[in-house]
Amino acid sequence: MTGIHSAKYSLARILLILILAAGLWAGAGFQSRCTAEVLDRIAAVVNNDIILLSDLNKRLDPYVLKLKSQGNSPEKERELLFKIRDDLLDQLINDKLAEQEYTRLRYNVSDGEIDAAIERIKEVNYYTDEELRQGLLNEGTSYDEYRQQVRDQILRAKLVNYEIRSKIVITTEDIRKYYDAHPELYGGNQKFRLRHILLRIPAFSMASEKQTIRSKIDQIHLELVDGAVFSDLARRYSESMSAENGGYLGEFGTESLSDLIKDAISGLKPGEFTRILDTDQGFQIFYLEDIIEPENKTIEKVTPEIQQKLYDEVVDQRFAQWLKELRERSHIKIIK
Template sequence: MLKRILYTGSLILALVPMLTALATASAASKVLDRIVAVVNEDIILLSELDARMSPYVQRIRQQGFDLEKEQKMLYKVREDMLNRLVDEKLTDQEIKRNDINVDDAEIDNAIERIKAANYYTDEDLRGFLEADQMTMEEYREKIKEQILRSRLVNYEVKSKIVITDEEVSNYYDNHPELYGGTLHYHLRNILLPMPAGATDDEKTAIGQKMAVLRAQFEAGTAFADLARTYSEGPAADNGGDIGEFTIDTFSPQIRAALDGLQPGQATSVLDTDRGFQLFYVEAVKRSEDKPLESVREEIHQKLYAEVVDKTFLSWLEDLRGQSHIKIIN
């Protein structure tokens, strides 16, 4: 009997370190999954953050950066991913508060649209999910979250945005490089040619004469009258009217001088290979490669997307300000 008691006591003593080790290991495993953020009544766990960071961490570590740069990049990714998780918690809370729902049929339809857009069979999709270590149930849950968040954006942001016809027209007018054609200038010209073999003094005198004509124009004398009286160019009798030209037909010097000029304005005095010249802008027009009506919907969608992004970020910032958010490092 005594031997049995001694044996049992020895067995218990032998088990104590083993049980202590198991308890320590269990505690350590719990510590590994701790709270990293509190968002109102919800929490974000380290395991969630690690899962979100995982693909980025792998790519950064494959780049071969030095340790300091790698640590900085990993810290930035951690910060960005944690902020994204906070935003998702906030939007999920708003989804519940506004009682926004989605049923299984809508999830099925969304998945079918994704498959059709990417030419996936059901087997293809399941294969890609398996490669990403995701089950179909997990994928459906992701799709559900996307649909719900999209509906929240529609409810809180998109339904309150209006893009006017005036905004579309202004965008079109302010982006000729995207929608406009070639610039056409209708010009008048005063030319004072340089005689062959002219001395420096003669050249200076002709330049000064042209400067006087430029000053007279600024004082209010009609450019056409100055051209008829003083120009020695072929269009002098017609008030210097040399017709219409596209911007790309001019030399870089004249193109630069005309840049930004409006009808009724003149260039500065130009010393060109033909002599001293002045150019007067009679009219400017741009050929329409893309008429407004043909791109109206495109511009509307572009402006709408820009406003949605800005408005959503502003709404999210306001929501953050109204919420209890605590980051636990």
């Protein structure tokens, strides 16, 4: 959902690394693989392992598609792609180093552990297996790639437990400082319970195709105006993963919503819906199911939440430092 940053409803947040991918190499220009075959070669050497150009191309692919759809000048598009390429190669090197270290420390993950983790993700987000697979497909990720990403996260968790967790201490003073510094989070804010209907616009759609989709959502909007039940139409028409739940998205504070959505729901009463919004995901209509009035949260009530947040921040910092030190003592050669 565009503009809503919620771990509960974002596969990207749950996995941390649902990456987009593709095919461009420095100095090779920007050519379609439909018209030119690129021979594979080594992109980087990482200790005794290598990263192939095809590995890098696979990571870059949807970025190419997305940037081409944004209307940038050829020069700007090329500049952005080379920057993304360098970042993705750097990430591939980090992944390779981490994998080598997991092997050295004899960490492993069984298929059963991966299956159990995926089942927990489905349970938390109320996904059926079919909904999860469709959501991954919409994000450009195969189920096998998803399983690999879950495996990597489990390995990271094992490393954190062994190398990092025991060295982290979150004090009462740390929690108090965070609480006092964020009154907007704990002083109480309205929350909005939302549903939506989404019609996706495929990449590279012709103007006529987009107009056809617009006409369809115009008709849905008219049905709502005529008194149709929003959740029924969401189940019937929406292309969101929330369709089976009548388009239900959850409760969100204004800080979690994009300006576009905030403006659209501003002034709505529970039971009312927005105009049609043209978003990055496609055409959307939002329904305000309820407004939850703020409730001040005492520090005692939110201590576990703050403690976990601070802990996660320290873990990320320590993991980044661990990778930095790993790189410094490793042999890495990038082949241009």
